[in-house]
Amino acid sequence: MEEIDRAIVAALTVDGRLSYTDLAEKVGLSVSAVHQRVRRLEQRGVVKGYAARVSFESLDLPLTAFVAIRPFDPSQPDDAPERLAHLPEIDSCYSVAGEDFYLLLVRVAGPADLERVLQEIRTSANVTTRTTVVLSTPYEHRPPKVAQPADQLRQRGVPAESPGS
């Protein structure tokens, strides 16, 4: 992927509601050009969507935990992800190398809720669980490094003046 596209993606990762006007200024293109590029990035699947970042504490989900799971009977078909998908407390499901089969990220209201969810995980997927409770989150979902800060592109052949109508 090329430089300007990376800058666009970087900017949208930091602020997914940036207007095309601001985006255009950041990357040094016209509004239409940026709009076209964003549309192409979206339909190519580079940008998969937009989401509000919310405080889970405010949503009464203050307890986060990682749950490593392992099938009780390794000879049976492994369809744990589908069988667990109905549990809304599961934020993410990663298939991993190592001793465990999957690593789940779950968010719940508290210890009692965690206990209930663990039981549901075990019975739904016929697995054993090993749980690691999160005590705090110094940082999460940081924007990936995608080329340079995207600010140095602005001064590359484009006058900062707006022509006006």
Add this chain to the structure above:
Amino acid sequence: MEEIDRAIVAALTVDGRLSYTDLAEKVGLSVSAVHQRVRRLEQRGVVKGYAARVSFESLDLPLTAFVAIRPFDPSQPDDAPERLAHLPEIDSCYSVAGEDFYLLLVRVAGPADLERVLQEIRTSANVTTRTTVVLSTPYEHRPPKVAQPADQLRQRGVPAESPGS
């Protein structure tokens, strides 16, 4: 938090770029009322921001791994998160209960890059690492369950007709 706010948050979690027009229709309020509520949710910190959801494969970061870290010398002050913050490959940092001190989520270009990042983690924070490679991600960042589907609010005292201008 009350019912309508939860519905708003739920909708924005699924689509962070929903227009206030659509949002207003979903929760059965006027555009202005919804706009006010979103602003309050933002400044109360319930909505912390908006971000584009991107494909890490497209960004040349196809390899994800969890890195559990433990201080080499537990008697020294534990400031690993700050000392690791400069590494852009670290997506998230969780302080955890259990045998390890922190669990890091890292995204890199490949095995060689992972090796480099692990070395940087060890030397930057004076820790030992135990790494779990992610093979695939069945699902990630699913929207949390926040009250009912937010569709049943619409038909609660509000005619679906648009009054027009």
Add this chain to the structure above:
DNA sequence: CGTGAAAATTCTTAATG
């Protein structure tokens, strides 16, 4: 707090080089 409407921006498309 909610509503309705008006003004300022922005989004979106189309024509053009």
Add this chain to the structure above:
DNA sequence: CATTAAGAATTTTCACG
């Protein structure tokens, strides 16, 4: 592909209940 221009839609603010 990028640019400019123009109509449609949205965001944002305001006065009022």
